[in-house]
Amino acid sequence: MEALKQELKAKIIEVLNLEDINVADVKDDDALFGDGLGLDSIDALELIVMLDKDYGIKLVDPKEGKNIFQSIETMAAYITANRTK
Amino acid sequence: MLENKTYIETFCTIQNNEITLNGETIFKSDSDLFADFSKKAYQNFDINYPKFFKMDNLSKLAFLAAELLLKNEIDESKENDIALVFANKSSSLDTDVKYQNSISDKENYFPSPAVFVYTLPNICIGEISIKHQLKSENSFFIFDAFNSEFMTNYAEVLLHTKKAEKVLCGWVEYYNEEYKAFLYLVANEGKTEHNKQIIENLYNK
Amino acid sequence: MVKEVFITETNCITPIGFDVATNIQNIESGISGIQLHQNAMLNKPFYASTINNEELNLAFAKISPSENFTRLEKMMILALQPIVENSKLDLNNKVGFLLSTTKGNITALANPSEESFQSAHLHQLAKNIANFFEFKTEPIVVSNACVSGILAVSVAKRLIQSEMFDSIFVVAGDEVSEFVLSGFNSFQAMSDLPCKPYSKNRTGVSLGEATAAVLVSSSKENAKIKIIGDGAINDANHISGPSRTGEGLFRSIESALAEAKINANQIDYISAHGTATPFNDEMEAIAFNRLELENVPVNSLKGYYGHTLGASGLLETVIGIQSVLESKLFVSLGFDEIGVSQPINIIKENQDKNSNYFLKTASGFGGCNTAVLFEKVK
Numbered sequence: 001m002e003a004l005k006q007e008l009k010a011k012i013i014e015v016l017n018l019e020d021i022n023v024a025d026v027k028d029d030d031a032l033f034g035d036g037l038g039l040d041s042i043d044a045l046e047l048i049v050m051l052d053k054d055y056g057i058k059l060v061d062p063k064e065g066k067n068i069f070q071s072i073e074t075m076a077a078y079i080t081a082n083r084t085k
Numbered sequence: 086m087l088e089n090k091t092y093i094e095t096f097c098t099i100q101n102n103e104i105t106l107n108g109e110t111i112f113k114s115d116s117d118l119f120a121d122f123s124k125k126a127y128q129n130f131d132i133n134y135p136k137f138f139k140m141d142n143l144s145k146l147a148f149l150a151a152e153l154l155l156k157n158e159i160d161e162s163k164e165n166d167i168a169l170v171f172a173n174k175s176s177s178l179d180t181d182v183k184y185q186n187s188i189s190d191k192e193n194y195f196p197s198p199a200v201f202v203y204t205l206p207n208i209c210i211g212e213i214s215i216k217h218q219l220k221s222e223n224s225f226f227i228f229d230a231f232n233s234e235f236m237t238n239y240a241e242v243l244l245h246t247k248k249a250e251k252v253l254c255g256w257v258e259y260y261n262e263e264y265k266a267f268l269y270l271v272a273n274e275g276k277t278e279h280n281k282q283i284i285e286n287l288y289n290k
Numbered sequence: 291m292v293k294e295v296f297i298t299e300t301n302c303i304t305p306i307g308f309d310v311a312t313n314i315q316n317i318e319s320g321i322s323g324i325q326l327h328q329n330a331m332l333n334k335p336f337y338a339s340t341i342n343n344e345e346l347n348l349a350f351a352k353i354s355p356s357e358n359f360t361r362l363e364k365m366m367i368l369a370l371q372p373i374v375e376n377s378k379l380d381l382n383n384k385v386g387f388l389l390s391t392t393k394g395n396i397t398a399l400a401n402p403s404e405e406s407f408q409s410a411h412l413h414q415l416a417k418n419i420a421n422f423f424e425f426k427t428e429p430i431v432v433s434n435a436c437v438s439g440i441l442a443v444s445v446a447k448r449l450i451q452s453e454m455f456d457s458i459f460v461v462a463g464d465e466v467s468e469f470v471l472s473g474f475n476s477f478q479a480m481s482d483l484p485c486k487p488y489s490k491n492r493t494g495v496s497l498g499e500a501t502a503a504v505l506v507s508s509s510k511e512n513a514k515i516k517i518i519g520d521g522a523i524n525d526a527n528h529i530s531g532p533s534r535t536g537e538g539l540f541r542s543i544e545s546a547l548a549e550a551k552i553n554a555n556q557i558d559y560i561s562a563h564g565t566a567t568p569f570n571d572e573m574e575a576i577a578f579n580r581l582e583l584e585n586v587p588v589n590s591l592k593g594y595y596g597h598t599l600g601a602s603g604l605l606e607t608v609i610g611i612q613s614v615l616e617s618k619l620f621v622s623l624g625f626d627e628i629g630v631s632q633p634i635n636i637i638k639e640n641q642d643k644n645s646n647y648f649l650k651t652a653s654g655f656g657g658c659n660t661a662v663l664f665e666k667v668k
Contacts, residue, residue: 016199019138038135042530045198045477053195062478169524176394176412176433181469185399188472194333201473202530202655205392207434211656214524220541223524223658224441227412227431234454235430239445242452246292248521248545 005076012072015050016043028073036071044069056084091241092275094251095158096287097150099266106153108290119262123149134216141180141203142264144212147171147257150266151213154253158270159217167270168222168249169210170239175260176206176227182261209257222248231256231267233284240271240279256288295447296513296667298457299373299505300608303365304595305339305498308349309372314612317620318640322594324484324496331468332475337484338466339498339596341365359418360395360409362501366419366463369503374423377505379457386455387425389416390432390442390462392600396469419461427455433600436563436654437522438462439502440603443650443662444520446506456508462604463501470599471497477530479567485597487564487590487622488571488636490629495565498596502605515611515648516665518552521545525657532569536577538659539651543581546649546663554581557663558645559619561610563652564590565597566624570653575630586649589637593623603652603660610648614666617644 009023012032016039030036033044047069051057057079059065068078098105102122104112112129116122123145127137132152140148151169159165180203188196202208207225214223222243228235240252255268267288271279300310305323307313323339343361350364353371366389379385391412398410408414416429430449432442439462446458464470474480474495485496506517523545525538532539547554560583562574571590578584591606598605613619622636648664 017138019135040528042199042202048478049195049197049476174411174413178410181393181396181399181410184473185469188468189400196472196476198473198476198530201476204469204473205433205435205655207656207658208529210434211524211529211658214526214657215528218526220523220526220537222522223434224432224445224522225434227416227433228428229413229417232428232430235428238449238452238454242448246448246451246549 001076001080004079005072008072008075011050011054015046026072029071032069032071051079055079057082089245089273091244091271091273091279093277093279093283094270094272094275095154096267096269097153098290099146099150100264104149104153119264139199140212143177143179143206143257143259144203144209146259146264146266147209148212148216150257150268151253154268154270155217165217165219166221166250167219168243168252169213169219170224170236170243170252170254171210171257172226172228172232172236173206173256173258174227174229175258177204179260180204231288233281233288237279237281237284244271244273293451293508294510295450295517296507296510297504297515297517297611298507298509298512299376300514300611301369301373302500302502302605302608303341303369304500304605305341306594308368310608310612313609314616317594317609320621320623322484322623323498324596332471336471336480337496339496340466341499362395362463362465363415363418365501366461367422369463369501370419370423370459370461373503373505374459381423381425383426384456385425386427386430386446386449386458387416387420388430388432388442388446388458388460389419390438390460390600390604391415392433392435392438392464393467393470397465397467400468425459434654434658435656436597436599437603437652437658437660438600439605440607440650440652440662441522441660442604443504443506443517443607444522444660447517447520450506450508458506459503460506460604461501461503462601464499464599464601466497466499481566484624485566485592486624486626487566487592488628488630488634489625490627492566492568492571492629494567496592496596498598500595500598500601500605502601502608504604504608513667514615516667517662518665519546519548519550519663520661522658522660525659527657529657530655532573532653533657534573536573536580538657539574539577539653539661540580542659542661543577543649543651546661550663552647554583557583557586557647557649558643559610559613560586560588560649560651561606562588562590564592564622566592572630573653574651575632575634578634579632584633585635587619587635587637587643589620589622603650607650607662610650611664614645614648614664617642619643
């Protein structure tokens, strides 16, 4: 789980082009959207693609994303429970 | 048609790893790639705007040129009625090709929304409008080459019909590391006359 | 004195007809071009409104034996051909040519050859069409996301006012392609049913393809409608989502009204954008209410054509002009229960109504909006 969290932080920074943010800056329970990392709606869509591409998880209802992408913590828990690769 | 004269207030050119403002070189780097050059320029001018790094290359190019022309122009305490009228040759083809590659291999088919959104040339206008809060006239045109006759006519009609107080217009072309931005600000007052010949000369400098 | 500008000719090529009269007949009968498709263009079944290739080729063969045109080029040439012919204009240097598209021949990118890549350039597409008709002036391409088609009308009007041209042939078109389908799908913006603009259960767009053409002129002779005001103002809010307050659309309409010197309450009919995405339709309802346009009959033609991208604004203008000329208002197809938070007067059945002032609006990616006001010619 710890390794997955680190991996997610690095991936999010890379995929979403978060310049000036390092893995060490992101806490497990930081809000990804809003005041936290400040991600927006396109980033949320991009995270849905990332779940599919890297972990083989297809979200049936994109609205589910809201709960899953709250923080690194919630993402890691969801991926651990649902990953197919 | 009213025949009031219009003027070029300022102009900015970005090409060959160099940025000139009103004819003076203000930044140069020996970068191999536009990504590196644009990042160095961003750092050099202390542009604190992390969204810059999410943009595609066409938007980065247009954004940088607009930033240098608008940073002393915009009065944040009021509305700024500056129209944006851009043109180029390759539309958004640089990003179109990137997006096409993400859908051509059916075994590895992951269309990216963050790439797809930049497959429209006018997104760069949206980026500049957001940064400078320009709720103003905007449009993007495509020509085989810089069309000074069209650009002067369109900028003038916007000013004459009071659709805008000023017009930021010009050429923003990017395809596969080949790029050129030439943007200029047209207003009802100024020193340099705004006409087809002068625009052409400035473009070719 | 600023010049008066008119639209004197119209035409369209769509899945429900290859001329305006056939399109109107089908709209009156509630016939939509949107159908369920299952093919290699998308990894799941999708609703879209597409033009039948055999019918297209058959129609094109009647006007040209050439095999050298792409599908989209054939659609554009077919839309323009009767207009160019009817106009009997001498195609001199005061006759402009304006082409509106978002993606043009984007399907050419699937073919890796250099020649194919060149044909994906929008100015090349415009050149191919211009050469067919032997237009003398440099083609102008407007590519401004989903407002392109109606923005082209505004640009044509402005260029005539600038005295650069006396008249301008305008063509607008886009195709349904793997490129665009996959992109809208990645945005989770595709409807799982034929699109339902302004409805409670709307889930997104159905894509479509079409071309439309008009002749914009400073001459009142044969005028179908007069262009009396326009505005194309950015939201300055987000590159993919519309402003929650409809700011850019609100200001675009205000700008058009100010130029036309009429009040919002004089508008008789609005042909809105109505893509059927949750955010777009809601934003439009808010903008219309801010202008107190909530009682003006409004429709979206997306239920008949799907979202035809760079064609949509011009296609919907062509149909809107015909509504005004025939004193009719057409049902906003796909609408059932109101699904926007502010009241708007959706047209629920075909009706006879005389309209003097008609407003066409559109909004798109990049935060762009366009509004154009038309006045019936007396």
